[in-house]
Amino acid sequence: MSRFRVQGKGRVRHDAPVGFTFDGRAYDGLRGDTVASALLANGVHLMGRSFKYHRPRGPVCAGTEEPNALVGTSRDGGAKGGRFEPNTRATAQELRQGLTVESQNRLPSLKFDVGAVNDRLYMLFSAGFYYKTFMWPRSFWDRVYEPVIRAAAGLGKAPDTVDPDRYASRYLHTDVLVVGAGPAGLTAALAAARSGAEVTLVDEHAEMGGALLSDPGVGIDGMPAWDWIAAQLDELDRLGVRRMTRTTAIGYYHQNMVGLCERLTDHLDTLPDDAPRERMWRVRAGHVVLAQGALEKPLVFDGNDRPGVMLAGAAQTYLNRYGVRVGDLAVVVTSHDSAWHAAFDLADAGTRIAAIVDTRASVRADLTEAAARRGIRVLASHTVTATWGRLRVKSVRVAPVRDGKVQGGYRIDCDCLLMCGGWTPSLHLFSHTKGTLRWDDVQQAFLPDRSVEACQIAGAGRGLWGYEAALRDGIAAGNAAAEALGRDAQDSAVLVANDRTGSGVSHKELPTDGDPNRARAFVDFQNDVTAKDIRLAVREGMRSIEHVKRYTTNGMATDQGKMSNVNGLMIASDAVGKAPPQVGLTTFRPPYTPTTFGTFAGYHRGGQFEVTRKTPIDAWAEAHGAAFEPVSLWRRAWYFPQAGEDMHAAVARECLATRRSVGIFDASTLGKIEVSGPDAVEFMNRMYTNPWTKLGIGRCRYGVLLGEDGYIRDDGVIGRLRDDLFHVTTTTGGAARVLAMMEDYLQTEWPDLDVWLTSTTEQWATVALNGPDARKVLAPLVEGQDMSAEALPHMSVAECTVAGIPARLFRLSFTGELGFEINVPARHGLRLWEALMQAGADYDICPYGTETMHVLRAEKGFIIVGQDTDGTVAPDDANLGWAIGKAKTDFVGMRSLRRPDLVAKGRKQLVGLLTEDGAVRLEEGAQIVADPDQPKPMKMLGHVTSSYSSATLGRSIAMALIEGGRDMDGQIVHVPMPDGVHKARITSTNFYDPEGERLKV
Amino acid sequence: MLLIHCPYCDETLPELEFAYAGEAHIDRPADPASLSDEEWRDYLFIRSNVKGTHAERWRHIHGCARFFNALRDTVSDEFITTYPAGQARPDLTIKEAAE
């Protein structure tokens, strides 16, 4: 049996030992323990090293607000196994069989840590050191500062394997959500449920009861507290209340939406098959009751961070809930009545209380009498000025304070020092909703003021103290919620025996007769911020608490300043010389406690991260060894490597085969929109730059779509099938955007136009055939259309059947070769593809992917919107001035083409680039300069937009946007790249068959 | 996550179903060609960016797919009302007087 365990005490199961390891050493705890309570039962207080100074630290609380006792935990044997998690709060992690725990921030060991040299150098690490220390000299940055910062940055170490767990996600609608199942939350939930409302009650702990779990001596309605809790839970269950433990409300959002993180498996010895580790609940509640209680504040004095120094309420929790005495010889230092009860409980359990040090001059008589009965020495109007002990506190210096002056002090031996600086109402969630707080001068605390949501706050969360007050307030809040929902509420009474009422005062740093500049009086334990740091920040000009926070990092750690914010504010406001509300409170933001990325990601990981759109021909491509690339959400065949081919070789072969005979390409991802209706042509005239009125039925045209700002948004070939029906194609990535833009104009600007817009992208499979033999392959399969060049000229469209499938057959070319695009209903896409492959066998038909498509189009200077344009390219910049209907008076973006900046000289224009050495392929994105020897910073003329090795031309080709590029035809520019500066000549973008002879087949 | 009322579907639904579409009541000029550069600039780029009640466009993209307008308080994020595209901006003083 562990030395500090109290037989029979607590809610742990004394008959159920649980083995675990800490830094490689085996320990036993009990079922129901946390890591912290189990280690404390074994006499271990030292659990970690602090972030900045590497000071030895032990747990200071018993809950999720713990700043110190952060450990790495793993399930499958050490950090190398899966399921390693850094920065687990030892005070919140339930013990499970075989749990592996390791301490953090120490090298080589927890008891001897070389990083602790920082502690000796603390003068260097004062407030704002991030802003001061790493400024100069410049040469130190790369060699000294950055490596040091990188090595020291962050708490704990990141896991290095993929998280094997699953995370779930659900929605919930409920009448009343009660957050916190302490005394106020229990009665609130019960009151609301008794009115017939559907109630959800959540609590972040393993069991419900809140502070009552740590106060078993209290009696409620004639029952011991724990029996009363059990009775309440029974009734809640009978009333159908959804009760969720191990569930933290992490954020409170608009219109009563609360995010919950439910932890499902971290406490289990063995993992059930397929169980999610955590579940995110998005709860929409008719009414919310926040019953989150209050957090105990530390006192700020020199050496208040040594292992063994902890909050008095935490010591009480360890004793009453876990059956663990945190030491044999305690000194209690407090400014609040609550710590007296903790002292009495510990004394009654066998811990000697060396003294109760109270900063107040007078204390309630019943408390001093109770102390006297137990023989406890009481030191009123005293302060604590120092502690000793390297890895565990061993003595404390106390001193009387008379008229504000610290008198001669003396040491008292102890092995634990229990402090209480009062209590802070927990209002983080309330603040998330922009609920306002007001400073209460009596309580020296922020209390809730105005709520913007349908929300009640009950109990200690709004400054009430004592169980009877909290229980009654919970009933009132539950009833108010019920009534707000239109239900009849009934008042009920509650009677508390042996209540633990009390009050206290708040302090800045405790008064001392020592040198305040040498005091290591911590305010924020996790970020190692001292009172001196806060005062220094104020001296250096910080006046607002938001500035003090950022300069000192007070409250910026993973605990979000739960314990440090108010102490920091008291000190800062004293230093500024203003009242606390004038110095302000920092903003609380979600999440309330650190939350795993997995919970936020939920199901959206791996294959479920986003949808993968596949064409009807995708399976064929996969079976034939295609390499794929993602294009927006589509997975597209990139190239089809044959044995021994790399991408370069495959693409060269595909390009040559297409230009020599025929290539086949899956173009099904092209966006397709049907524009139909009596006003279809008028609509097209208004949307696209081109004229559409005179486009004949059965003909098609390359269309350009601008934004109202005059820049190219999209392009594509558009066919007219009937007087009132256009088949519009868009870029693969632009389809949804173009449809949204069309809908916007149609619905909001031109609702008078009688037009229907229908997305048909996924209704059609599209197969492109290109090459001199394309017609020979296709024609035998076509019925209902004369395939001669005269009957189906370049840029025309026909409805016919291909391989017996009804089709929309386009003759067009994105390669410069004779080309066709055959659209068939998607379900027939694969059959069409296979029929064409069979028909093309005699012509060595070659399937090609997107890379070859890109090369072939670049050889012809055809642009890809989004690659050769970037949202600042007007039609003329891209040599597309010809696509603008000169006689038109208006279309989207037309007025902008006369904008002063669009008609100015020196705009970037799309040109071709041929490197001096044809073997050199420029990098896409590379910058272009006129003179590589000019002084830095150089004048950038533009950048390379597209660049490929062209097997057809036997050299590299590129396109680039260059200032005034068209006037520089034939000139040499320079392109700096990592391997040197390359010369290139500006040319036309039409590198291959500029006369277009190859279309005339 | 906000709840938004679609005036066409007459349902109050999660923000996930909707897409924001910029400030409302900025009509495309009937004859852009007749506008000065300054007037056209104002149409393209100048927005009110109010602190308080803002008239803005939303689209029920994953529902009826229609555009509508809303008055939203940019400080509290509260939706004051939503109304069909093409309808004049509601006069809140009348609404408040009625309540």
Ligand SMILES: [Zn+2]
């Ligand atoms: Zn709708």
